[in-house]
Amino acid sequence: xxxxxxxxLLSVRNLSIRFRTGDGMVHAVNDVSxxxxxxxxxxxxxxxxxxxxxxxxxxxxxxxxxxQAEGEILFDRSNLLKLPTSxxxxxxxxxxxxxxxxxxxxxxxYMTIERQLGEIVELHxxxxxxxxxxxxxxxxxxxxxxxxxxxxxSYAHEFSGGMRQRVVIAMALMCxxxxxxxxxxxxxxxxxxxxxxxxxxxxxxxxxxxxxxLITHDLGLVAGFCEDTLVLYGGRIMEQAPTLExxxxxxxxxxxxxxxxxxxxxxxxAKLLAIPGSPPNQRRAIASxxxxxxxxxxxxxxxxxxxxxxxxxxxxxxxxxxxELT
Ligand SMILES: Nc1ncnc2c1ncn2[C@@H]1O[C@H](COP(=O)(O)OP(=O)(O)O)[C@@H](O)[C@H]1O
Ligand SMILES: [Mg+2]
Numbered sequence: 001x002x003x004x005x006x007x008x009l010l011s012v013r014n015l016s017i018r019f020r021t022g023d024g025m026v027h028a029v030n031d032v033s034x035x036x037x038x039x040x041x042x043x044x045x046x047x048x049x050x051x052x053x054x055x056x057x058x059x060x061x062x063x064x065x066x067x068q069a070e071g072e073i074l075f076d077r078s079n080l081l082k083l084p085t086s087x088x089x090x091x092x093x094x095x096x097x098x099x100x101x102x103x104x105x106x107x108x109x110y111m112t113i114e115r116q117l118g119e120i121v122e123l124h125x126x127x128x129x130x131x132x133x134x135x136x137x138x139x140x141x142x143x144x145x146x147x148x149x150x151x152x153x154s155y156a157h158e159f160s161g162g163m164r165q166r167v168v169i170a171m172a173l174m175c176x177x178x179x180x181x182x183x184x185x186x187x188x189x190x191x192x193x194x195x196x197x198x199x200x201x202x203x204x205x206x207x208x209x210x211x212x213x214l215i216t217h218d219l220g221l222v223a224g225f226c227e228d229t230l231v232l233y234g235g236r237i238m239e240q241a242p243t244l245e246x247x248x249x250x251x252x253x254x255x256x257x258x259x260x261x262x263x264x265x266x267x268x269x270a271k272l273l274a275i276p277g278s279p280p281n282q283r284r285a286i287a288s289x290x291x292x293x294x295x296x297x298x299x300x301x302x303x304x305x306x307x308x309x310x311x312x313x314x315x316x317x318x319x320x321x322x323x324e325l326t
Contacts, residue, residue, distance in 0.1 A: 009036050009040075010035070010036045010211075011072075014070070015058065015070070016030055016069070016070045017068070019067050020068070024283050027282050028051045028054045030234070030290075033071075034237070038209065040228065041211070041214065042212070043243065044232060045217070045229055046231060047217060050279075054067070059075075061083070076091075093172075096180075097177040101185065101187045104156065107167065108156070109156055111155070113156070120174040124175050161190075162196060166200065180211070180212050182214050183215045185197060218262075227242060228240070229241065234279070241313065246259075247259065258275070261273060277294035288304055289305070296326055297325050
């Protein structure tokens with residue numbers, strides 16, 4: 001008998017997100033499906049505007065008012081897209097936490113760190129002040145904020161950028177969520193601090209078993225961190241595979257283009273190649289490969305047919321066989 005596979009923690013099924021705007025619809029996310037297992041680290045990679053943040057926001061029920069979302073986001077058997085706000089509020093913070101790029105946008109400049117952290121468990125778990133303080137201290141230790149006890153009364157502006165992002169991660173951890181969505185968590189930080197924050201997220205996953213979705217435009221960040229990577233273009237998944245495969249045997253021309261644009265530390269003189277052309281037109285519903293106008297491997301069919309995401313452990317949405325790619 002084959003062992004029963006564990007059900008995924010979160011399952012995104014045929015998610016499409018459109019925005020109504022003054023001059024027509026914007027098709028931001030198109031028929032996206034993926035699963036996140038317990039304890040898994042999944043990277044969602046793509047250029048700016050490819051729909052990464054909208055996927056995260058839809059999971060949190062935070063889409064803009066002009067958005068329409070179709071499909072299912074299954075978490076604990078509920079479809080998050082259909083849950084009433086009161087139930088969604090229970091899941092937000094307690095089950096799923098989110099970290100944004102700019103720590104200052106998540107922090108209240110007028111509140112002490114103790115209040116910002118404490119309020120979360122007081123609100124969501126009915127914790128008392130003293131329990132909240134205790135938990136805040138534990139979490140500050142977990143995110144390695146030195147001298148936590150003496151910093152409880154500090155304000156966000158008294159912290160460095162890296163320390164602020166640690167506070168934001170601490171906020172996400174207060175209710176011990178099963179899943180953390182990290183949307184470009186290190187983009188606003190310099191490289192050494194960036195490495196420390198990535199290490200911290202890694203430790204959190206290992207110590208607490210939290211699943212992490214790392215959203216980034218930087219494929220270089222993903223290499224040592226996520227076991228699996230999903231590549232988005234024009235709001236559609238181009239390729240999804242174990243990260244090692246993505247780097248060693250990329251199966252999609254877009255992924256290959258992205259890899260040529262990642263700086264190589266071992267060879268700083270190596271030429272960086274930007275992908276020529278401009279981002280896809282999101283005003284029209286997708287009917288053919290969104291990448292074909294920029295693709296070096298495109299054939300006539302690519303402008304006419306919509307490739308499906310196919311494969312087992314490694315999936316790709318491309319009409320051309322891998323062996324024939326340049
Ligand atoms: N409220 C909105 N109204 C119209 N278009 C929007 C809105 N929010 C986002 N978009 C569009 O959705 C697309 C995907 O955005 P986003 O998910 O933020 O991209 P990124 O991959 O950079 O995170 C972009 O083209 C963006 O302009
Ligand atoms: Mg974004």
